[in-house]
Amino acid sequence: MSINQNGAGLPENRRPALRKLLEKGGIVRILEAHSGLSALIVENAKVTTSNETKSFDGMWVSSLCDSTIKGKPDIELVDFSSRLRTIDEIMEVATKPIIFDGDTGGQTEHFVYSVKTLERVGVSAIIIEDKMGLKKNSLFGTEAEQQQDTIENFSHKIKSGKNALKTKDFMIIARIESLILEQGLDDALKRAFAYSEAGADGIMIHSRRSEPDEIIEFCKNFRKKNSSAPLVVVPTTFNNVTEEEFHGYGVNIVIYANHLIRSAYPVMKQTAESILQNSRCLEADKACMPIKEILTLIPEATSENPH
Numbered sequence: 001m002s003i004n005q006n007g008a009g010l011p012e013n014r015r016p017a018l019r020k021l022l023e024k025g026g027i028v029r030i031l032e033a034h035s036g037l038s039a040l041i042v043e044n045a046k047v048t049t050s051n052e053t054k055s056f057d058g059m060w061v062s063s064l065c066d067s068t069i070k071g072k073p074d075i076e077l078v079d080f081s082s083r084l085r086t087i088d089e090i091m092e093v094a095t096k097p098i099i100f101d102g103d104t105g106g107q108t109e110h111f112v113y114s115v116k117t118l119e120r121v122g123v124s125a126i127i128i129e130d131k132m133g134l135k136k137n138s139l140f141g142t143e144a145e146q147q148q149d150t151i152e153n154f155s156h157k158i159k160s161g162k163n164a165l166k167t168k169d170f171m172i173i174a175r176i177e178s179l180i181l182e183q184g185l186d187d188a189l190k191r192a193f194a195y196s197e198a199g200a201d202g203i204m205i206h207s208r209r210s211e212p213d214e215i216i217e218f219c220k221n222f223r224k225k226n227s228s229a230p231l232v233v234v235p236t237t238f239n240n241v242t243e244e245e246f247h248g249y250g251v252n253i254v255i256y257a258n259h260l261i262r263s264a265y266p267v268m269k270q271t272a273e274s275i276l277q278n279s280r281c282l283e284a285d286k287a288c289m290p291i292k293e294i295l296t297l298i299p300e301a302t303s304e305n306p307h
């Protein structure tokens with residue numbers, strides 16, 4: 001869809017789009033986007049099988065990918081203004097709902113500004129994780145020193161964010177790091193219920209194990225007491241579980257959090273090395289798209305069909 005078609009790119013139309021998808025009741029399928037080009041891939045990718053046509057429902061603006069594409073580590077170093085610039089690039093060319101990876105949310109006093117800005121520009125949701133101090137990527141697990149926030153502090157952050165909002169569209173989703181930090185299932189569940197009580201619009205549970213058992217246990221136990229709060233998973237490591245299986249465990253949103261950048265980088269590196277090895281670019285051409293295709297990949301807007 002063009003971003004002006006039916007006003008799809010306007011903030012008031014983008015913002016509630018995630019809630020509308022959730023109301024339909026199926027799995028909401030999200031893929032990371034870190035630039036205008038990657039957003040176009042998420043927007044337009046389609047696969048038709050014998051019984052259905054599948055596409056992505058929205059985009060994840062990952063802290064890992066948004067940092068990596070800028071050549072920076074994923075430690076909340078890329079500031080909010082730069083992160084917003086990425087969102088703007090994405091919104092200029094694509095219409096699907098955006099879930100923003102808000103890291104820890106920062107200081108509560110700063111968080112209330114961030115949520116207001118994200119809501120105003122038309123982002124649908126922010127996910128914040130219950131860590132404090134110098135944040136490292138969760139997939140390091142306990143190999144990196146990371147500190148979990150207290151339930152009280154994090155609940156206060158959620159409540160303050162909710163109070164700052166102007167609409168019912170924007171969602172604040174609480175991400176629980178208890179399994180990442182090896183604090184156990186009971187701690188994860190206790191936090192999930194507390195954060196929901198504090199007003200979180202959904203819960204993301206994360207794990208870095210390759211077996212999905214602890215995630216499945218969490219979902220089943222959470223659903224025994226809470227049948228409605230949207231549940232989010234990021235199956236980077238427990239990647240053998242299908243969307244349909246996740247749905248069966250009570251999951252609502254599946255985020256493929258880093259796959260476009262992880263697949264692009266190896267080919268770019270191989271191309272650079274091939275040019276060095278051969279002192280020419282003939283051999284590298286095999287991995288490249290044809291020039292004709294890149295020239296017409298992004299069509300120009302015309303006066304009849306404005307962007």
Ligand code: SPV
Nearest residue numbers: 062063064137138139257
């Ligand atoms: C991200 O994509 O930046 C995430 C998910 O936060 S993870 O990398 O698994 O922590």
Ligand code: MG
Nearest residue numbers: 062063064101
């Ligand atoms: Mg992140």
